[in-house]
Amino acid sequence: MTVARFGVMLANLGTPDAPTPAAVRRYLAEFLWDERVIDVSRPLWWLILHGVILRIRPGKVAKAYASVWQEGGSPLLVIGRRQEQALRARLAERLGEEIPVELAMTYGTPSIEQAGLRLRDAGVERILVLPMYPQFSRTTTAAVFDRLARALKACPQLPELRFVRDYHDHSAYIAALANSVREHWRHNDDERGRLLMSYHGIPKRYADAGDPYPRHCETTSRLVAEALGLADDDWQMTYQSRFGREEWLKPYTDHTLRAWGKQGVKHVDVISPAFAADCLETLEELEVENREYFTQAGGKTYRYIPALNDRDEHIELFAQLIEQHTRGW
Ligand SMILES: C=CC1=C(C)c2cc3[nH]c(cc4nc(cc5[nH]c(cc1n2)c(C)c5CCC(=O)O)C(CCC(=O)O)=C4C)c(C)c3C=C
Numbered sequence: 001m002t003v004a005r006f007g008v009m010l011a012n013l014g015t016p017d018a019p020t021p022a023a024v025r026r027y028l029a030e031f032l033w034d035e036r037v038i039d040v041s042r043p044l045w046w047l048i049l050h051g052v053i054l055r056i057r058p059g060k061v062a063k064a065y066a067s068v069w070q071e072g073g074s075p076l077l078v079i080g081r082r083q084e085q086a087l088r089a090r091l092a093e094r095l096g097e098e099i100p101v102e103l104a105m106t107y108g109t110p111s112i113e114q115a116g117l118r119l120r121d122a123g124v125e126r127i128l129v130l131p132m133y134p135q136f137s138r139t140t141t142a143a144v145f146d147r148l149a150r151a152l153k154a155c156p157q158l159p160e161l162r163f164v165r166d167y168h169d170h171s172a173y174i175a176a177l178a179n180s181v182r183e184h185w186r187h188n189d190d191e192r193g194r195l196l197m198s199y200h201g202i203p204k205r206y207a208d209a210g211d212p213y214p215r216h217c218e219t220t221s222r223l224v225a226e227a228l229g230l231a232d233d234d235w236q237m238t239y240q241s242r243f244g245r246e247e248w249l250k251p252y253t254d255h256t257l258r259a260w261g262k263q264g265v266k267h268v269d270v271i272s273p274a275f276a277a278d279c280l281e282t283l284e285e286l287e288v289e290n291r292e293y294f295t296q297a298g299g300k301t302y303r304y305i306p307a308l309n310d311r312d313e314h315i316e317l318f319a320q321l322i323e324q325h326t327r328g329w
């Protein structure tokens with residue numbers, strides 16, 4: 001067997017195994033216990049998480065998952081598998097050799113450990129880790145790094161490792177986002193709404209302590225707006241998916257959409273550049289929940305533009321990132 005020069009670990013957040021309260025509870029218990037995500041002192045957080053959150057949230061959230069669940073499972077996983085397949089094919093075409101590519105989830109399955117073992121079984125000694133988070137955050141990208149380090153703890157030997165920290169201003173990423181907006185406008189007879197770029201939020205405290213996430217989101221947004229030739233009034237960026245009571249990054253997506261509806265804005269196009277794959281946060285929170293906030297406040301048309309998912313340009317972006325980060329291997 002010829003061993004490939006390197007393997008790729010394509011990482012994303014993870015998702016429950018089923019749209020049931022029990023599966024959602026297992027998923028949230030793992031996810032929300034990660035100190036990179038929630039940094040509250042452990043004994044206090046254990047009491048809040050197990051005493052309150054995991055008793056109430058799974059039932060409600062399981063219903064939301066059930067509303068977006070697909071035949072093959074959770075959208076994040078179904079799309080992740082398509083991205084993995086498409087990337088294998090693209091790398092074989094570009095590099096003329098079979099490069100092992102393994103989808104890995106920070107929480108749930110396929111875990112980072114399982115993906116690492118599959119790469120080990122393929123015989124590769126060099127691994128490029130590509131977290132599918134264009135904007136770096138301690139809560140996502142750094143959590144991948146921690147889980148990988150934990151998975152490697154028991155190994156007597158380490159693979160050679162490289163890690164893509166972020167790609168928030170990569171020209172192929174910006175072009176792919178801008179083209180997906182242009183395509184959406186063309187499909188709608190060039191009817192353009194005000195463009196809302198809605199990013200998953202993080203607690204403001206993390207940004208104050210040095211998390212570069214909001215700076216990365218601002219740069220992505222400005223570059224997309226420039227690529228589309230938008231004037232300042234034609235677009236805005238906001239943050240969605242708040243969790244808990246503390247202040248998160250602002251402006252908030254839901255508050256902005258309600259305000260726009262009241263102010264007489266009639267048409268909105270929404271894109272969510274931080275999500276490499278559509279998931280609960282886009283298909284339910286943006287497609288359904290936020291649409292209601294806007295239309296109930298007086299807005300007329302609200303259109304969600306899908307994530308880059310397995311679009312050709314997205315897979316090409318991953319292939320370019322992989323080529324750039326594996327030079328010399
Ligand atoms: C303190 C809590 C959370 C932080 C910080 C956070 C950051 C963060 N998350 C994503 C991407 C995704 N989050 C998703 C779901 C989700 N996120 C949180 C909490 C925090 N996220 C929760 C509790 C959940 C689960 C749903 C719920 O209970 O409301 C998902 C979707 C997963 C799916 O199965 O579809 C993604 C993707 C980013 C990019 C980010 C910070 C930059």
Ligand SMILES: [Fe+2]
Nearest residue numbers: 013200241281
């Ligand atoms: Fe999240």
Ligand SMILES: [Fe+2]
Nearest residue numbers: 241280281285
């Ligand atoms: Fe949400």
